[in-house]
Amino acid sequence: MSNQLPDVQQHGIFHRRFGDVVVTAISDGHIQAALGVFQGITAEQGEAELARAFRPSPPSFAVNVFVVRAAGRTALIDAGGGDIYPAAGRMMAALAACSIAPESVDTVLLTHTHRDHVRGLVDAHNKVRFANARVLVHQADLDFFLDPAKAEGMPAPIATTFPVVEASLRPYGDQVVGFRGEVELFPSVSSVELPGHTPGHCGFAVGGRDGVLIWGDVMHLPEVQAAYPDATLVFDFDGAQAAASRRKTLELAASERLLVGGMHLHFPGLAHVVRRDAAFAVVPEPWTSAY
Numbered sequence: 562m563s564n565q566l567p568d569v570q571q572h573g574i575f576h577r578r579f580g581d582v583v584v585t586a587i588s589d590g591h592i593q594a595a596l597g598v599f600q601g602i603t604a605e606q607g608e609a610e611l612a613r614a615f616r617p618s619p620p621s622f623a624v625n626v627f628v629v630r631a632a633g634r635t636a637l638i639d640a641g642g643g644d645i646y647p648a649a650g651r652m653m654a655a656l657a658a659c660s661i662a663p664e665s666v667d668t669v670l671l672t673h674t675h676r677d678h679v680r681g682l683v684d685a686h687n688k689v690r691f692a693n694a695r696v697l698v699h700q701a702d703l704d705f706f707l708d709p710a711k712a713e714g715m716p717a718p719i720a721t722t723f724p725v726v727e728a729s730l731r732p733y734g735d736q737v738v739g740f741r742g743e744v745e746l747f748p749s750v751s752s753v754e755l756p757g758h759t760p761g762h763c764g765f766a767v768g769g770r771d772g773v774l775i776w777g778d779v780m781h782l783p784e785v786q787a788a789y790p791d792a793t794l795v796f797d798f799d800g801a802q803a804a805a806s807r808r809k810t811l812e813l814a815a816s817e818r819l820l821v822g823g824m825h826l827h828f829p830g831l832a833h834v835v836r837r838d839a840a841f842a843v844v845p846e847p848w849t850s851a852y
């Protein structure tokens with residue numbers, strides 16, 4: 562008998578079925594952030610939205626990845642922060658907890674190549690974790706982040722990303738494959754181009770019309786960027802284009818009543834979008850025991 566209290570949360574794992582497709586949301590953990598990473602809003606505006614939503618300040622960003630199982634195959638959408646954030650990098654343990662063997666993953670789809678999405682592809686020694694996977698990435702992100710010359714003159718939050726992308730993707734060699742446009746990349750999964758946050762930032766439409774739009778980094782902090790969709794991030798490659806992609810996606814999700822999934826929406830990372838005041842609000846989908 563032990564009276565020891567828990568010091569860590571159980572694994573974040575949530576299954577959601579869409580016809581023949583099963584999507585599993587996995588929590589990789591979170592990243593401690595600060596309102597200072599946002600541009601285009603004042604600190605007071607950010608603080609007010611956090612307070613209105615009973616969220617702490619400084620805020621943290623949730624980090625999620627999604628597994629898609631369809632047609633007897635397994636895909637991973639993004640790979641979390643790996644070894645570089647103290648409170649993230651929990652993906653591998655969560656995959657093990659739901660009996661998804663790394664060697665069973667035949668496809669990795671990347672929404673973009675920022676470090677909190679790619680670093681989990683490799684271990685601390687830059688060894689590949691998903692040896693049997695093809696890693697599909699928008700060609701515009703490959704052309705940018707794998708060309709060190711492009712880092713010249715970029716602000717530090719972007720320039721410092723380059724070596725992490727190099728170390729995390731290069732070990733996959735020619736298993737890394739670029740794509741362009743809006744195409745089916747895996748059974749029941751198609752790319753949706755949402756550029757701006759990075760040159761090739763994408764979402765993935767999973768399971769058709771009654772499925773889920775996994776929108777990558779359309780939002781980093783839902784409480785703030787739903788109320789202020791034009792609030793951008795110091796990590797955005799093209800802030801105006803990122804804001805335009807965000808507005809377009811929020812409009813679409815609200816008018817079509819789409820279910821969306823986000824890498825930085827609070828776990829399990831699934832939600833709807835509604836119009837509120839002159840902007841939007843994110844309505845999280847609750848956890849449920851049935852799927």
Ligand SMILES: [Zn+2]
Pocket residue numbers: 675677678778824825
């Ligand atoms: Zn991110």
